[in-house]
Amino acid sequence: MIFPASVSRQCDDLAQLLGTACLPYLRSPGAPAREISVQSTYEAAWQSDAQFVLEAINSAAASKQAALAEATGNRSVFAIPLSSTENNKREHWFAIGRMNESPNVSGRLIHIAHEATRRQHQIDVQEIAILNAETEMERSYNERVWLRQLNAQRAIRKKTVGQQSRQSIESLRKLIDAEAIAIYLYSDTEVEGHGLESMISGKQVWTLDDARILIQRIQKPRCGESVILNGIEQQLHNGICHSCAIVPISEPEPIGYVLAINRRKHSSSVASKSEIGFVSSDAELLHEVAGYIAADGYSNASLLESEQLVLGTLRAMSNAIEARDPYTHGHSERVGSVAYQIALRLNLSEVACQEIYLAGVLHDIGKIGIPDHVLLKAGKLEPEEFDIIRKHPEIGHRILEELGKLKFALPGVLYHHERVDGTGYPHNLVGDEIPLMARILAVSDAYDAMTSSRVYRNAMGQQRAIEILSNGMRTQWDAEVVTACLQYFSELSLEAEDAYHEFARPKTTDWRQVSQALRVLQL
Numbered sequence: 001m002i003f004p005a006s007v008s009r010q011c012d013d014l015a016q017l018l019g020t021a022c023l024p025y026l027r028s029p030g031a032p033a034r035e036i037s038v039q040s041t042y043e044a045a046w047q048s049d050a051q052f053v054l055e056a057i058n059s060a061a062a063s064k065q066a067a068l069a070e071a072t073g074n075r076s077v078f079a080i081p082l083s084s085t086e087n088n089k090r091e092h093w094f095a096i097g098r099m100n101e102s103p104n105v106s107g108r109l110i111h112i113a114h115e116a117t118r119r120q121h122q123i124d125v126q127e128i129a130i131l132n133a134e135t136e137m138e139r140s141y142n143e144r145v146w147l148r149q150l151n152a153q154r155a156i157r158k159k160t161v162g163q164q165s166r167q168s169i170e171s172l173r174k175l176i177d178a179e180a181i182a183i184y185l186y187s188d189t190e191v192e193g194h195g196l197e198s199m200i201s202g203k204q205v206w207t208l209d210d211a212r213i214l215i216q217r218i219q220k221p222r223c224g225e226s227v228i229l230n231g232i233e234q235q236l237h238n239g240i241c242h243s244c245a246i247v248p249i250s251e252p253e254p255i256g257y258v259l260a261i262n263r264r265k266h267s268s269s270v271a272s273k274s275e276i277g278f279v280s281s282d283a284e285l286l287h288e289v290a291g292y293i294a295a296d297g298y299s300n301a302s303l304l305e306s307e308q309l310v311l312g313t314l315r316a317m318s319n320a321i322e323a324r325d326p327y328t329h330g331h332s333e334r335v336g337s338v339a340y341q342i343a344l345r346l347n348l349s350e351v352a353c354q355e356i357y358l359a360g361v362l363h364d365i366g367k368i369g370i371p372d373h374v375l376l377k378a379g380k381l382e383p384e385e386f387d388i389i390r391k392h393p394e395i396g397h398r399i400l401e402e403l404g405k406l407k408f409a410l411p412g413v414l415y416h417h418e419r420v421d422g423t424g425y426p427h428n429l430v431g432d433e434i435p436l437m438a439r440i441l442a443v444s445d446a447y448d449a450m451t452s453s454r455v456y457r458n459a460m461g462q463q464r465a466i467e468i469l470s471n472g473m474r475t476q477w478d479a480e481v482v483t484a485c486l487q488y489f490s491e492l493s494l495e496a497e498d499a500y501h502e503f504a505r506p507k508t509t510d511w512r513q514v515s516q517a518l519r520v521l522q523l
């Protein structure tokens with residue numbers, strides 16, 4: 001027979017104090033005294049003392065004190081009322097046992113033991129209350145941390161809605177100790193268009209199919225409401241659901257649900273199995289995820305629209321240059337890619353690296369303003385024609401100034417033809433006066449120009465170009481930037497001998513890479 005934990009504990013304490021076995025005895029609430037019988041478990045052992053047990057129990061129940069029933073000689077039977085259990089204050093439990101002392105001594109002993117156990121029980125109850133309060137505080141703290149992380153993710157927006165949603169439900173699952181948390185969305189092209197997707201996190205046994213079946217079977221919560229079901233037995237595809245919490249994702253009509261399956265333990269109390277289940281604060285946290293999916297999923301859509309606008313502008317400008325000069329196909333993309341790799345090796349942030357990449361794609365945008373007879377001239381340029389070509393950084397600067405979102409690329413576009421010895425153009429800047437972005441672009445631009453074929457000359461070999469870069473350290477180019485560039489090439493040649501051979505290099509702009517950069521830069 002299994003007894004409530006606190007009943008067993010009190011009996012053990014009494015047995016230690018009295019030095020005799022103490023057995024739990026349940027007196028049914030409201031049962032008339034004559035119907036009380038010694039419980040079947042003890043029947044055989046207590047048969048001979050059954051009437052003394054009843055006498056002691058009745059007496060203890062009436063006085064609410066420890067009571068003794070004298071058997072023969074110095075032998076007596078006692079009954080001691082136990083403090084109520086956590087679960088049911090109407091259950092009246094007693095500890096019963098036998099004493100072989102004189103009734104006088106036995107009577108004193110059982111009263112002392114009763115008082116001591118009663119006090120110990122009060123201490124236990126207080127300790128449990130303190131433990132519960134601590135657990136509650138810990139949970140409340142963890143909830144605040146989780147909410148802060150969720151908000152921080154939303155503010156950064158470096159991840160897609162899908163990635164952010166997955167991260168949110170995984171961390172929430174740990175926080176509320178559920179076996180699984182699922183985002184279940186009605187299949188809808190509009191929903192998918194916003195980057196939203198159904199997903200499940202947690203114990204591998206659970207699948208989205210289980211989430212679907214559960215949602216079909218329950219009374220669905222309406223906008224702003226939640227459904228919590230505990231103590232259920234729902235056989236799903238892959239297991240039995242004992243408890244669940246479900247909230248709708250509304251925008252403004254429900255587009256799906258966030259649901260938690262099977263609470264693994266009741267984190268807020270030292271509780272018995274019957275108390276395992278979700279509570280309203282769990283549902284509140286599910287609402288946070290649902291709100292994030294509804295709001296950010298859709299605002300992400302407007303972000304995508306604006307990204308498409310910037311991307312369209314970039315495409316139009318890049319195509320305008322490359323369409324005029326077939327010999328420069330892919331040049332801007334390659335300058336951007338190599339510049340990105342150099343920036344990475346200079347330990348710049350991801351945002352700075354992506355800015356440098358896009359600045360590379362845009363660096364020669366000013367060539368739009370150079371007349372064809374100069375830009376496409378096959379022979380040697382006259383000095384006045386050079387002067388015209390040299391205007392392209394400033395023309396590019398003026399174009400980009402008008403496009404507010406791409407202003408970060410201005411230093412690269414304006415100064416990518418400066419030299420660290422001060423003999424470059426347009427402003428003859430020296431050394432660190434040249435913005436780092438421009439010093440990086442100068443190296444990747446020069447390298448790509450040297451290793452590409454032009455109408456008036458063939459491409460130079462990679463080794464020769466590397467030699468020229470090395471010789472130009474501290475005169476034409478920044479030494480640190482050249483070092484980072486050479487490091488990149490040596491890593492590349494370890495991977496594949498001719499990975500950067502002219503014919504293997506990109507010939508067009510990698511628009512997926514550009515999109516990725518725009519997303520990181522939140523443009």
Ligand SMILES: [Fe+2]
Binds near residue numbers: 363364392416417
């Ligand atoms: Fe240029």
